[in-house]
Amino acid sequence: MFEIKYIRELLKGQLSEDGYTHFVRVVGFNIKKYRWPKSIILTEEIGDFYLWSQSDIKELAHQYFEWIIIKGKLKHCSKIPDSYLSYYFLQIFISFVADLIKQFQSKNGLSYQKISNLITELINRKIVVKNKIHSVNYYFIEDFDETKLIDELTCQKRFSRMPKIILEETGKHYKSHVEVAVLDILTVLNSPVTKDQLIKYVFDIFDQAYFQNQYFDNNYEHKEPEIDNELIDEVISKITTPLSKIEAKYLSDYLFGTPENKSLADLETEYGVPKSTIHHRITKFKESIVLNFSPVDEEEGIYFLKKLAHKLDENSN
Amino acid sequence: MKTIINFLSQQLDSSFLDEDVQISTIDFERLNKSFADLGLREHQAFKILPRVKQYQIWLVKSVYFDYLGIERTTDHPFIVILESNPETINDEEFVRVNPISPFVEMYSQQEVICDDPEVIGFPFMIELWNSQPILVELLDKYLGYFEYQNIPKENVSISPDLLEFRKIEISRASFLNNSIRSLLGFFESTNENDRRVFVTFDGKRLIPKPENYIVNSEKSFLRAAKSGKKSELIIKNFEISELDFGVIITSTIEGYVVSVESKIAHKLLNSANEPLVPLFHIDRVVYSEIQKAIYYLYLEGINTPIVIRLK
Numbered sequence: 320m321f322e323i324k325y326i327r328e329l330l331k332g333q334l335s336e337d338g339y340t341h342f343v344r345v346v347g348f349n350i351k352k353y354r355w356p357k358s359i360i361l362t363e364e365i366g367d368f369y370l371w372s373q374s375d376i377k378e379l380a381h382q383y384f385e386w387i388i389i390k391g392k393l394k395h396c397s398k399i400p401d402s403y404l405s406y407y408f409l410q411i412f413i414s415f416v417a418d419l420i421k422q423f424q425s426k427n428g429l430s431y432q433k434i435s436n437l438i439t440e441l442i443n444r445k446i447v448v449k450n451k452i453h454s455v456n457y458y459f460i461e462d463f464d465e466t467k468l469i470d471e472l473t474c475q476k477r478f479s480r481m482p483k484i485i486l487e488e489t490g491k492h493y494k495s496h497v498e499v500a501v502l503d504i505l506t507v508l509n510s511p512v513t514k515d516q517l518i519k520y521v522f523d524i525f526d527q528a529y530f531q532n533q534y535f536d537n538n539y540e541h542k543e544p545e546i547d548n549e550l551i552d553e554v555i556s557k558i559t560t561p562l563s564k565i566e567a568k569y570l571s572d573y574l575f576g577t578p579e580n581k582s583l584a585d586l587e588t589e590y591g592v593p594k595s596t597i598h599h600r601i602t603k604f605k606e607s608i609v610l611n612f613s614p615v616d617e618e619e620g621i622y623f624l625k626k627l628a629h630k631l632d633e634n635s636n
Numbered sequence: 637m638k639t640i641i642n643f644l645s646q647q648l649d650s651s652f653l654d655e656d657v658q659i660s661t662i663d664f665e666r667l668n669k670s671f672a673d674l675g676l677r678e679h680q681a682f683k684i685l686p687r688v689k690q691y692q693i694w695l696v697k698s699v700y701f702d703y704l705g706i707e708r709t710t711d712h713p714f715i716v717i718l719e720s721n722p723e724t725i726n727d728e729e730f731v732r733v734n735p736i737s738p739f740v741e742m743y744s745q746q747e748v749i750c751d752d753p754e755v756i757g758f759p760f761m762i763e764l765w766n767s768q769p770i771l772v773e774l775l776d777k778y779l780g781y782f783e784y785q786n787i788p789k790e791n792v793s794i795s796p797d798l799l800e801f802r803k804i805e806i807s808r809a810s811f812l813n814n815s816i817r818s819l820l821g822f823f824e825s826t827n828e829n830d831r832r833v834f835v836t837f838d839g840k841r842l843i844p845k846p847e848n849y850i851v852n853s854e855k856s857f858l859r860a861a862k863s864g865k866k867s868e869l870i871i872k873n874f875e876i877s878e879l880d881f882g883v884i885i886t887s888t889i890e891g892y893v894v895s896v897e898s899k900i901a902h903k904l905l906n907s908a909n910e911p912l913v914p915l916f917h918i919d920r921v922v923y924s925e926i927q928k929a930i931y932y933l934y935l936e937g938i939n940t941p942i943v944i945r946l947k
Contacts, residue, residue: 320648320649327678329671330671330674330676330678331671331672331676332668332669332670332671332672332673332674333668333672334664334667334668334671336659336664339657339659339664339667340656340657340659343657344654344655344657347655348649352646352649353639353642353643355639373655373657373658377657377663381663381667384667384670384671385670388670388671388674391753392758393674393676394674394753395753395754395757395758396676396679396757397676397677397678397679397680397757398679398754398755398756398757398779398780399679399756399757399758400679400695400777400779401679402695402698402713402776402777403695403713403715404679406648406712406713407738407757407758409648410643410738410739411738411758413639413640413643414640414738414739414741416639417637417639417640417741420639602824605824606821606824606825609704609817609818609820609821609824609825613810613814613817614810
């Protein structure tokens with residue numbers, strides 16, 4: 320993170336040499352950590368995609384400073400407390416780089432402008448039918464009149480159910496993809512649309528993640544936080560080992576029994592154990608769960624409970 | 637979007653590249669001039685904190701000790717907007733909040749966006765799908781106020797990237813709701829007497845020495861009779877022998893008295909990290925008129941404090 324003392328220097332326009340060095344070093348560290356490609360600052364690829372010289376790092380740092388100023392990112396920074404300001408500087412840096420990467424991607428893959436040009440070409444080739452309704456040009460796959468028009472919300476709902484078209488290749492075959500996309504979209508919407516609407520739908524239907532993934536390490540794989548099986552087994556063993564068979568049984572019945580939950584009186588009758596003892600045991604068991612385990616998310620929590628139920632069943636037999 | 641997702645899913649680093657940087661004087665001076673020309677003002681904190689209420693925006697503490705005495709930290713700090721007015725649970729004030737994200741690029745039509753940077757200094761997005769309950773004591777700094785209309789729930793197609801972003805944010809928010817879960821766990825695992833004075837160290841509860849546990853002593857009745865107020869005197873004596881440390885906590889009419897017996901230098905801080913001023917006695921340090929709250933007793937040379945919760 321950028322240190323607050325150097326941020327304060329920068330905001331006053333009194334950045335020291337140490338501060339400047341610090342900013343460049345932090346930028347360089349993040350480039351290495353997240354493996355950003357050099358092409359985000361250079362218009363042409365030169366040499367190794369990920370090998371940044373100090374000059375390249377300083378270039379990115381200076382572009383970042385200019386971007387902050389041009390976009391007015393600090394205009395109201397007096398509202399931001401110092402304890403958040405350091406994080407804010409890092410966060411806008413990440414947003415800045417995300418923006419650069421997005422701009423670079425738009426030069427590869429199918430940009431909005433390219434789609435617009437291709438659709439204009441299709442319209443000129445009369446692949447779709449044009450009709451003017453209330454002075455606005457609409458387009459559809461066959462002849463139509465005003466009665467064929469459907470409201471935009473319904474069109475969006477129909478569009479949202481369409482599967483994405485994945486684009487993986489660069490260069491020359493986009494025209495056929497766009498033509499297929501136009502015809503598919505108009506068929507599914509079953510309504511004429513304006514040219515702007517059609518361009519937007521066609522742009523949205525394409526999945527261009529391939530072009531984003533190109534710029535990340537080939538070995539990079541974002542891992543979903545895994546369920547910590549070892550920890551769960553350890554905790555379950557710790558809290559169930561001290562239980563006797565009968566305790567495991569009535570705990571299982573009380574906590575996981577379906578369809579009707581048994582009352583303490585029912586358990587007392589069934590197991591011949593006083594209600595107060597059962598109540599105390601249940602309370603202590605719940606306490607030991609809370610004290611020993613805290614799931615990172617709902618999925619892990621449900622997994623833990625299922626394993627616990629299974630273990631209690633096992634121990635009661 | 638992947639850039640932002642990678643950032644949020646990883647721990648923050650205070651590291652930086654360790655190499656010499658060549659400085660170009662012209663670039664350096666131009667940079668300073670550009671920022672000086674902006675005429676930016678320094679942050680002015682609110683002198684008086686407002687009463688907690690709905691639609692306020694707060695910065696949450698990045699570190700806290702939960703009700704079970706376990707230290708909780710978060711790498712990426714939280715700013716939240718209060719979805720409701722405070723309520724109480726087990727005598728503790730809590731409130732429902734929605735985290736605020738500065739990454740408005742992750743907007744999906746199921747959030748509220750505030751484009752006005754004057755509210756808290758930058759545009760933000762309210763994560764309406766990430767509502768969490770938190771204890772009011774976690775609210776650290778008041779930032780601003782923003783009233784918004786709730787968006788009607790509609791089925792909107794969410795891209796895999798946005799789904800991943802939401803999962804990360806919901807997972808991170810366990811830092812917030814843990815304050816409530818630990819409170820509930822505390823109440824399940826303690827009886828009413830134990831709850832008034834609850835001391836933990838390194839995530840473990842300290843059990844008071846039973847032989848010094850005195851309730852309703854004669855002296856306390858006399859004092860209570862003189863003051864005309866009813867009071868129940870409770871004294872609890874805690875020791876950590878390996879640290880050569882002991883603390884006696886006494887409940888009185890005026891509040892609590894905390895007596896620390898230790899050869900090691902120490903300081904007692906309140907929840908705002910302000911040190912309390914002690915009275916000195918020959919063999920112990922005494923803090924008097926301590927009110928119901930959470931306190932941190934730091935012994936010299938030991939990073940982890942003894943957490944004292946008084947109710």
